[in-house]
Amino acid sequence: MSEGIYALLLRLYPSEFQKAYAEEALQLFRDRSRDERGLVSGLLLWLDLLSDLFISIPRSYQTAPAANAKPCYDGMPLFLILEGEAPSFGSLLYGVIASILVYSVVSVLLNQGGTPFSIHTSNSPQSLSYSGAPAAPLSASAAADDTDAANYADAVGKPTPGVSLSYLPFPAKSGSTVHVTASVQALGARPTPTGTVRFFDRSSIVGEGELSNGTVTLVGKLPILPMHLLRAIYLGDNNYSAVTTLSGEKMADLTQAANSTAAKPPAPNYVRPLTFDVVSIHEDKSGDGPQNAWSGATPDGYRLRNGPLLTVIQTAFMPSEGSLTFRPNQITGVPPWAFYQIRYDIDAKVSESDMPSWKDPALQPAMLRTMLQEMLADRFKLTAHRETKVVPIYDLTLGKGSPRLKPYDGATLAEIQQRHPGAHSLAGGPIVVVGPNPGQQWFFGVTLSQLGTLLSNLAGRPVLDKTGLTGRYDVSYQIELRPPPQEDGTPASVPPDFFSSQISTIVEGQLGLRLKAGSEPVESLVIDHVEQPSVN
Amino acid sequence: MPKRKLDPLPSAAFQILLSLADEDLHGYAIMRQVVEQTGGRMRLGPGTLYSSIQTLLEEGCIEEVDAREDAALGPERRRYYRLTPIGRKLARVEAERLGDMLRVARAKKIFRGEHV
Numbered sequence: 001m002s003e004g005i006y007a008l009l010l011r012l013y014p015s016e017f018q019k020a021y022a023e024e025a026l027q028l029f030r031d032r033s034r035d036e037r038g039l040v041s042g043l044l045l046w047l048d049l050l051s052d053l054f055i056s057i058p059r060s061y062q063t064a065p066a067a068n069a070k071p072c073y074d075g076m077p078l079f080l081i082l083e084g085e086a087p088s089f090g091s092l093l094y095g096v097i098a099s100i101l102v103y104s105v106v107s108v109l110l111n112q113g114g115t116p117f118s119i120h121t122s123n124s125p126q127s128l129s130y131s132g133a134p135a136a137p138l139s140a141s142a143a144a145d146d147t148d149a150a151n152y153a154d155a156v157g158k159p160t161p162g163v164s165l166s167y168l169p170f171p172a173k174s175g176s177t178v179h180v181t182a183s184v185q186a187l188g189a190r191p192t193p194t195g196t197v198r199f200f201d202r203s204s205i206v207g208e209g210e211l212s213n214g215t216v217t218l219v220g221k222l223p224i225l226p227m228h229l230l231r232a233i234y235l236g237d238n239n240y241s242a243v244t245t246l247s248g249e250k251m252a253d254l255t256q257a258a259n260s261t262a263a264k265p266p267a268p269n270y271v272r273p274l275t276f277d278v279v280s281i282h283e284d285k286s287g288d289g290p291q292n293a294w295s296g297a298t299p300d301g302y303r304l305r306n307g308p309l310l311t312v313i314q315t316a317f318m319p320s321e322g323s324l325t326f327r328p329n330q331i332t333g334v335p336p337w338a339f340y341q342i343r344y345d346i347d348a349k350v351s352e353s354d355m356p357s358w359k360d361p362a363l364q365p366a367m368l369r370t371m372l373q374e375m376l377a378d379r380f381k382l383t384a385h386r387e388t389k390v391v392p393i394y395d396l397t398l399g400k401g402s403p404r405l406k407p408y409d410g411a412t413l414a415e416i417q418q419r420h421p422g423a424h425s426l427a428g429g430p431i432v433v434v435g436p437n438p439g440q441q442w443f444f445g446v447t448l449s450q451l452g453t454l455l456s457n458l459a460g461r462p463v464l465d466k467t468g469l470t471g472r473y474d475v476s477y478q479i480e481l482r483p484p485p486q487e488d489g490t491p492a493s494v495p496p497d498f499f500s501s502q503i504s505t506i507v508e509g510q511l512g513l514r515l516k517a518g519s520e521p522v523e524s525l526v527i528d529h530v531e532q533p534s535v536n
Numbered sequence: 537m538p539k540r541k542l543d544p545l546p547s548a549a550f551q552i553l554l555s556l557a558d559e560d561l562h563g564y565a566i567m568r569q570v571v572e573q574t575g576g577r578m579r580l581g582p583g584t585l586y587s588s589i590q591t592l593l594e595e596g597c598i599e600e601v602d603a604r605e606d607a608a609l610g611p612e613r614r615r616y617y618r619l620t621p622i623g624r625k626l627a628r629v630e631a632e633r634l635g636d637m638l639r640v641a642r643a644k645k646i647f648r649g650e651h652v
């Protein structure tokens with residue numbers, strides 16, 4: 001957020017200067033922010049920056065800047081030169097006051113999870129600036145680590161609550177009033193979240209309201225659009241950081257409803273739930289081992305080969321903090337048949353009407369999760385809830401030096417596949433490439449939270465991102481797949497802690513980050529009920 | 537010879553020229569070098585730094601060299617700057633001028649003994 005404020009201030013410079021040096025100035029700001037941490041250093045940094053802005057901005061607009069001034073006495077320009085660069089007392093005083101003001105605002109925004117905008121609603125129903133109708137109550141899950149959430153997020157260690165979004169009635173009738181409810185869940189023994197929730201449809205704010213007992217409901221109408229992407233951003237309070245439901249977590253295809261209206265008058269006004277068009281489920285009888293299992297999105301839907309139901313559950317439910325998946329030991333209540341005993345082949349197809357949205361990479365991950373949750377509920381009668389338990393963890397923090405993370409340049413999967421044909425995307429967006437050397441892993445566009453999840457699989461316990469880095473990065477590291485052979489040349493057996501023992505080397509030696517052991521409340525997924533499906 | 541925009545030479549520009557005397561540096565490294573060579577008395581903010589760099593580039597006192605990463609700071613590519621012969625000459629002239637001023641000050645016994 002501080003960087004965002006400074007980026008805004010840089011716009012005060014002439015456009016030529018911005019084009020030439022704004023990015024470098026921001027880079028320098030990042031460098032200094034990284035090297036000058038702490039309250040006092042942060043205050044001094046902003047004092048420096050604001051003094052610099054107040055002095056250099058007026059000069060940058062002068063056709064004959066101070067540097068051009070002729071000395072008053074030829075040959076004796078020294079005092080003029082020195083005065084030309086040193087800030088005056090007035091400038092310093094102005095800088096001090098402005099620094100304190102800006103720093104206070106930044107601190108409030110960071111520590112209180114506050115918002116620069118006015119909060120104007122209560123939890124009582126209110127009208128939204130829309131007309132029309134949404135949508136269906138799709139199963140809810142939450143995710144932080146979205147761009148907007150990052151803008152609001154608290155990077156100083158407050159826990160992230162779960163937030164979910166639902167709306168009624170279901171199905172919603174076109175033109176009818178819709179109740180959109182956001183729930184922010186308390187963590188463990190912490191108090192019930194308070195503060196503001198802001199509601200979005202795509203990037204438009206449709207309303208906001210204050211939490212009461214952890215929930216807030218808005219009432220209004222949405223316009224008829226081809227697709228709604230509803231989400232809620234909780235802005236945080238003294239106990240919790242900001243978090244958002246994932247972009248596109250709630251969606252409804254109103255085109256279908258509109259098209260159907262002409263054909264079948266009563267029902268077509270209703271929006272259908274977002275489900276797969278066709279689902280086929282079979283037990284896998286190939287006899288292949290788990291190494292041949294495959295799960296993922298396909299151009300027209302979802303496919304599971306030779307995989308346990310647990311794999312589908314992991315794909316369908318994303319942890320609230322936005323990491324890629326729940327690790328197996330974060331999911332409880334899974335019966336043995338679903339954990340490993342029965343392996344399934346599943347083919348699910350998206351309907352033609354949903355295909356345009358499915359082909360949008362920004363929408364597909366959320367669509368896939370929603371459709372899989374619907375399929376699990378429909379065919380496996382699965383019900384589940386989230387809860388939080390204190391477990392051993394590692395905190396992923398910045399090391400002493402600079403992290404070896406390359407900022408993601410926005411390369412698409414297709415572009416990366418041109419260089420690495422085996423590249424594929426993971427749920428949540430990052431693109432993974434394995435190899436070419438055995439044990440070599442490349443991740444493109446990965447957040448630090450997602451990197452923590454990837455490292456969790458090695459570490460054997462959750463790795464929680466505490467770096468404060470909010471961007472997406474390209475990351476590479478090397479895993480040793482086998483221990484060195486024994487002295488007589490025979491392969492050594494793989495000890496149980498072989499992979500977890502590499503975690504420090506990878507994190508500190510290869511990534512320039514640091515791990516700190518601890519214990520923290522971590523979200524887990526509890527399967528309340530699941531039953532074997534009637535296969536087709 | 538020094539051009540009009542750098543006459544007189546601002547102390548920020550002079551410090552930037554001095555910082556580049558030994559090696560090519562990027563913006564942040566220039567800032568740190570200036571802090572070091574002035575004993576912490578001058579810390580160039582981004583606006584002052586880059587407007588000075590802009591002027592020095594326009595006047596041919598420094599030149600931009602190929603952007604590259606700084607291994608100590610991470611994978612971001614950074615623009616590096618190099619002192620040109622014109623810039624080196626300008627810095628020398630300024631240093632000589634300051635030296636002359638120092639001699640005048642000494643002659644006038646401006647300094648106390650321990651600083652002479």
